[in-house]
Amino acid sequence: MNTKTLAFIGGGNMASAMINGLIEDGTEPSHILVAEPDETRREQLAARFGVHTLSDNSEAAHQADVLILAVKPQALKTVAKGLSPALQQHTPLCLSIAAGIRHASLQAWLGQDVPVIRVMPNTPAMLGAGASGLYAPGNIDAAQREVAEHIMRATGIAVWLEDESLMDALTAVSGSGPAYFFRFMEAMETTAQELGLSEKTAHLLVLQTALGAARMAMESTAPLKELRSSVTSPGGTTEAALKVFTEGGLAQLVQQALTAARDRSIELSDSLGGDE
Ligand SMILES: NC(=O)C1=CN([C@@H]2O[C@H](COP(=O)(O)OP(=O)(O)OC[C@H]3O[C@@H](n4cnc5c(N)ncnc54)[C@H](OP(=O)(O)O)[C@@H]3O)[C@@H](O)[C@H]2O)C=CC1
Numbered sequence: 001m002n003t004k005t006l007a008f009i010g011g012g013n014m015a016s017a018m019i020n021g022l023i024e025d026g027t028e029p030s031h032i033l034v035a036e037p038d039e040t041r042r043e044q045l046a047a048r049f050g051v052h053t054l055s056d057n058s059e060a061a062h063q064a065d066v067l068i069l070a071v072k073p074q075a076l077k078t079v080a081k082g083l084s085p086a087l088q089q090h091t092p093l094c095l096s097i098a099a100g101i102r103h104a105s106l107q108a109w110l111g112q113d114v115p116v117i118r119v120m121p122n123t124p125a126m127l128g129a130g131a132s133g134l135y136a137p138g139n140i141d142a143a144q145r146e147v148a149e150h151i152m153r154a155t156g157i158a159v160w161l162e163d164e165s166l167m168d169a170l171t172a173v174s175g176s177g178p179a180y181f182f183r184f185m186e187a188m189e190t191t192a193q194e195l196g197l198s199e200k201t202a203h204l205l206v207l208q209t210a211l212g213a214a215r216m217a218m219e220s221t222a223p224l225k226e227l228r229s230s231v232t233s234p235g236g237t238t239e240a241a242l243k244v245f246t247e248g249g250l251a252q253l254v255q256q257a258l259t260a261a262r263d264r265s266i267e268l269s270d271s272l273g274g275d276e
């Protein structure tokens with residue numbers, strides 16, 4: 001259980017997912033602050049989670065042991081530079097969850113003496129089923145790493161990357177990944193209805209099948225290929241479907257899609273980074 005005061009800067013989708021996961025894991029809502037400019041959103045967050053909300057980012061920083069930067073990458077430079085004076089007076093550990101914003105940029109914007117760790121979570125964090133990547137440079141000590149890892153492990157699994165450039169790949173795989181599975185499930189659901197199943201039945205069957213397949217993959221030591229093979233009877237129905245995927249270039253399409261996400265992360269770094 002987390003006992004530090006965590007302050008989120010930005011109370012949007014990913015912050016809400018993390019807050020939900022942290023509270024489910026036992027973090028007291030009184031240990032969570034959210035700085036968010038939109039009043040309606042502040043009211044929603046307070047009502048849903050019982051967390052303290054405020055509109056002043058610097059005030060949140062003053063009260064924080066750990067500050068989690070959860071605004072869009074496009075807003076981060078202004079937000080980070082705005083926080084910098086407050087961080088010179090009181091210096092919490094800062095975690096940035098923004099896609100593509102490099103550590104050197106964060107360090108320059110927040111202040112050279114501020115401890116900063118990059119984290120890439122994903123939305124299943126809300127259920128404690130998240131997958132997070134973390135990157136910290138050499139000036140971050142073991143105790144600070146432990147704090148960051150402890151927070152992220154409260155929302156799921158956490159892996160450290162030694163090479164910051166791999167954050168772009170990790171973002172493409174697990175950060176964005178839930179959306180790919182939702183898209184695939186959407187397509188299955190639509191087709192199931194076209195093939196005559198009711199909306200409700202199609203939805204239920206697709207979701208339960210996705211859950212069952214993911215659980216089998218998690219709980220089995222067999223490689224994915226073997227699990228696939230165990231469903232695929234020679235000359236049967238699965239083989240007929242998989243043949244269509246192969247002939248349609250599924251593997252290449254997945255490769256292109258993940259590479260596009262990785263490249264977009266690099267583009268964000270190049271276009272939104274910079275040290276001024
Ligand atoms: N969504 C996801 O699955 C994931 C997102 N991320 C990263 O998380 C970050 C947030 O993404 P997401 O939650 O999807 O985006 P959202 O737009 O849902 O959340 C961002 C929040 O920040 C608020 N905000 C805007 N300006 C400020 C400011 N000056 N000070 C404080 N808060 C501000 C926004 O308010 P308003 O709407 O009023 O502008 C909004 O509520 C991004 O950097 C993204 O790369 C990382 C992993 C996964």
Ligand SMILES: O=C(O)[C@@H]1CCC=N1
Pocket residue numbers: 099171175176
């Ligand atoms: O789409 C995005 O840019 C963010 C980062 C990973 C998931 N959502």
